[in-house]
Amino acid sequence: MIEVQNLTKDYGHIRAVDNISFDVKKGEILGFLGPNGAGKTTTMRIITCFMPPTSGTVKVAGFDVLDESIEVRRRIGYLPENPPLYPEMTVEGYLDFVARIKNVPSRQRRELVHRAMEMCRVEDHRHMLIRKLSRGYRQRVGLAQALVHNPEVIILDEPTVGLDPKQIIEVRRLIKSLAGEHTIILSTHILPEVSMTCDRVVIINEGRLVAEDTPENLTIQLKGGEMVHLEVKAEAEALQQILCGIDHVRHIEIKPLDSADRLSVTVESERGHDLRSLLAATIVQNGYELYELRPVSLSLEDIFLKLTTEEETSPVASDQPQQEEARR
């Protein structure tokens, strides 16, 4: 449904997004995970046709964001980080306006506006001015705005920021219920949010794609402990037996390399046990040649660490956008 290929975006000399590629299948919820300033918003803005990419292609439902931008925009509902609201309008008036500019035919407009209000539970406040709504309600009106024309693709930039825990649960439930019929990309810097709502996760950091997998696999990888990659000249079966004998080894994967008769070996150890020196010693003692030894996916862990620590302080962190707004 969404194909992103080699996407790069420069702001002057700063590279905000660096050669990212990923796909989103129809009906899937993709979590877009990364610390603040990782390039999530930029990527979303390119997918929604707000800004053009520096290089690379993005296709939504088969339409290119540069060449067939209007077709793409017709199929996308987008909730930016700050909900784009007109404070002087009523909730219903605002949604009616959004339905108009999203080319909803006049016959369906009333019905779709009602549906969106019902789904986001803002019906009781439909005649209220947006100016008078609390932050949680504004966020919900923003969400209703993204849904009102029943788009195939929904893109949500940090949809739960600034909500209280009860509202967060409601919004997550709503997003989950939209899957299947709609294809959703959801960005967040909160790790548990992704595992609760998303089918698949793309992690980006400093503009680069770091990992792409299901939340389950990522968690297994993370909890699984430390991985070490080795390049050894040896016989596979013999090596397997020797390495299995080492304490705290959980899993061994051996693949032959094309060049010479070397093997590519990945050893997974229990968490908290650094086996690198032991592995090297064992291999050399057994008379094999060791060509390479390096830890794997440390960068991923770093990012997870960043994410998890941020989650712990999230009640404080979520206040920040509001303060920024006030300063402006």
Add this chain to the structure above:
Amino acid sequence: MKNIWAIYRKEVGLYFVSPIAYAVIGIFLILAGFFFSRILDFFIQQSFMLMMRASQFGMPPQEFDVPGQVMQSFFGVVSTMILFFIPMLTMGSYAEEKKRGTMELLMTSPLTDSQIVWGKFLATLTLFIIMLAPTLLYIVALYRYSDPRPPLAVAASGYLGVLLLGATLIAVGHFISSLTESQVVAAFLTFGAFLILWVIDAGSRGSQVLEYLSILRQFENFPKGIIDTKSLVFYASFIVLGVFLTLRSVDSLRWRSA
């Protein structure tokens, strides 16, 4: 067309839920009414003085076109007043949308940039016409009580001039509003630009280029009932230029880092 209508509808609606439209229209009408009555008074007195002077010297009364003079002065005053009022109508058009982030909504909706720009332009022009419309009453009164009646075409030509001038100023004002996120900055810069376009001919010492560029100089012929093609072309090209620059400016939002 439907898209332009959607933007237009929203813009006009927003003008009337905010106090700014009422304030601008109200104050404009109070001032316009005040000036009209003063101008009327002044020219009636003048004509009496001329009549008296003529009868004193036993000469045939001089011809003095009171309604014509009143209209010329009145349109002159209105044209100057709108230099002060239009910045209030245009300042928020883009600045406020950018500040609130609603520009992102418009620009990710299936609308072309020119639909957004024209919708907004027509909306402000409509508000300007609504602001101007009640002054028709003054002109009606003038026609009702003057004898012989002046030709209607003169008033029509005067209003055409005001409309063209207003549309030009709106186009410039929208462009300036699209450059900033602050309404106050937009209003100030717009007003400054209008002043420069107004007095640009002052120090010209006969330089025809600068005289030609003065937006009020081009206006002078309309209240006399003269529709000069030169002025029509001037205003039309100014409007097109303003709208074009606004389009470029909106487009550039996509390329700048936000």
